[in-house]
Amino acid sequence: MKRLKSITGLILLLMSISMNVSAQKKITGIYRNMNDYLCNQLTYVRDSSSTPVIKLYTLAPKSYVTIQYKGNHIHLNKNEIFAYQLSNGEVYRIIGNHSYQLxxxxxxxxxxxxxxxxxxxxxxxxxxxxxxxxxxxxxxxxxxxxxxxxxxxxxxxxxxxxxxxxxxxxxxxxxxxxxxxxxxxxxx
Known part of the structure; x- marks a missing residue:
């Protein structure tokens, strides 16, 4: 009985983690500094040849962001990024391991x-x-x-x-x- 409960608990934990990961919104680009944000100059955006994949590592925070762009894996320290924009248009600034909506x-x-x-x-x-x-x-x-x-x-x-x-x-x-x-x- 204990084993059944622990297996059920593990399954529920894995389901909640996978639902949380799938609930994260897609990032459409990065603002490298405040001036880029003020001028609406996104970098690492989708173009005709490539669609970037940007990972923030929110579940297990890391000090960097990983970007898969045009066949390259790029690591940027979070302190090198001013903000990122989601597909719904919301913009979030990264400060430490937290994101704040602008x-x-x-x-x-x-x-x-x-x-x-x-x-x-x-x-x-x-x-x-x-x-x-x-x-x-x-x-x-x-x-x-x-x-x-x-x-x-x-x-x-x-x-x-x-x-x-x-x-x-x-x-x-x-x-x-x-x-x-x-x-x-x-x-x-």
């Missing part, structure tokens, strides 16, 4: 979100944590205090943040008229 395309302020792992008890709704980076700065939690500190030299931004945003969650308010986040608009 929400905008602004050289002064980049906004990100990352899904927070949750237990089934918490419900089906996805929960996210939000981040930002200023110009070439490091990734920080998206809070009013952190944004004020990152743009301390901006003359009016701290007062505008205090006047317009009552909670940190409001920092991601999207301005549909200007087609950008209000925080981006304040930095103009």
């Amino acid at each position: 929400l905008n395309n602004n050289p002064r302020l980049l906004l990100y979100k990352r899904k927070i792992p949750a237990s089934p008890k918490e419900g089906p709704e996805d929960q996210f944590k939000y981040y930002f980076s200023a110009a070439s700065g490091s990734l920080q939690s998206l809070t009013a205090w952190n944004v004020k500190q990152a743009f301390a030299d901006h003359a009016t931004l701290p007062d505008q943040i205090d006047a317009l945003f009552k909670r940190d969650a409001e920092l991601l308010t999207y301005d549909s008229f200007h087609k950008m986040y209000k925080l981006e608009w304040l930095l103009k």
Whole structure:
């Protein structure tokens, strides 16, 4: 009986791993640096002669990415890659062994979100944590205090943040008229 349970458990584990691998989305290209991202210049993209296969190694994290492109196997360190784009158009930035979805395309302020792992008890709704980076700065939690500190030299931004945003969650308010986040608009 114990053997049957262990075999069943092993089969379920292998099925969940294979389903997780097949659920990963296809990567359509890589942005080597921020300038490539801002100019929408993907590298290692599909062309008439080759379709690249890009492996991130998310299940067993490695410090590099493997690319099969035009018959070559290329290893790129993750710190040599700014971001990658999925077939659905979403762009993710690689920082360490984590991927953060980019929400905008602004050289002064980049906004990100990352899904927070949750237990089934918490419900089906996805929960996210939000981040930002200023110009070439490091990734920080998206809070009013952190944004004020990152743009301390901006003359009016701290007062505008205090006047317009009552909670940190409001920092991601999207301005549909200007087609950008209000925080981006304040930095103009």
